[in-house]
Amino acid sequence: EDQVTQSPEALRLQEGESSSLNCSYTVSGLRGLFWYRQDPGKGPEFLFTLYSAGEEKEKERLKATLTKKESFLHITAPKPEDSATYLCAVQETSGSRLTFGEGTQLTVNP
Amino acid sequence: NAGVTQTPKFQVLKTGQSMTLQCAQDMNHEYMSWYRQDPGMGLRLIHYSVGAGITDQGEVPNGYNVSRSTTEDFPLRLLSAAPSQTSVYFCASRTGWSREGYTFGSGTRLTVV
Numbered sequence: 001e002d003q004v005t006q007s008p009e010a011l012r013l014q015e016g017e018s019s020s021l022n023c024s025y026t027v028s029g030l031r032g033l034f035w036y037r038q039d040p041g042k043g044p045e046f047l048f049t050l051y052s053a054g055e056e057k058e059k060e061r062l063k064a065t066l067t068k069k070e071s072f073l074h075i076t077a078p079k080p081e082d083s084a085t086y087l088c089a090v091q092e093t094s095g096s097r098l099t100f101g102e103g104t105q106l107t108v109n110p
Numbered sequence: 111n112a113g114v115t116q117t118p119k120f121q122v123l124k125t126g127q128s129m130t131l132q133c134a135q136d137m138n139h140e141y142m143s144w145y146r147q148d149p150g151m152g153l154r155l156i157h158y159s160v161g162a163g164i165t166d167q168g169e170v171p172n173g174y175n176v177s178r179s180t181t182e183d184f185p186l187r188l189l190s191a192a193p194s195q196t197s198v199y200f201c202a203s204r205t206g207w208s209r210e211g212y213t214f215g216s217g218t219r220l221t222v223v
Contacts, residue, residue: 103152
């Protein structure tokens with residue numbers, strides 16, 4: 001059974017204070033690892049897909065990396081508008097289903 | 111281009127009532143899924159479809175029914191609502207070949223009393 005664990009559950013940062021979110025996963029064969037952002041009262045918004053260990057993707061202040069057992073979402077010099085819940089999900093090679101972690105709630109204070 | 115449209119946005123049901131949550135996408139996506147999101151439990155897959163006429167069960171299918179008669183629509187039916195089905199429901203879709211993730215709707219907040 002696929003498992004996804006995200007840490008920490010919640011993270012408070014000051015504006016400009018860089019940090020990382022962790023996503024640890026267990027899957028029989030990884031087809032893809034996905035990062036989403038979710039704002040309160042809205043549906044998740046797609047950020048990145050990572051497919052193989054060593055792969056990196058960047059978008060503005062966000063950078064996602066992937067190893068064989070975990071993924072990190074690095075946030076560089078965050079701004080208050082980066083405040084959201086960040087979700088990680090994995091898709092195994094045998095199917096189209098996604099298994100989600102519980103998310104990390106990020107708050108960036110001005 | 112509306113993306114994934116869910117209706118209604120809010121709904122209150124009495125225990126035992128039935129209803130259908132609507133989901134429509136205008137992106138010609140083959141894959142569609144229904145998730146529920148509960149505090150402390152993340153997003154859990156209810157049912158999914160890889161194309162018109164093809165559906166399958168997810169992690170928490172009991173009490174829910176789906177059908178996929180067209181590529182665009184993927185309704186979720188609650189057969190006899192229970193308080194345990196109080197949740198936020200999200201519909202999502204993607205192409206079969208895309209390297210991008212699912213596109214999600216804005217959700218339906220359901221309360222069963």
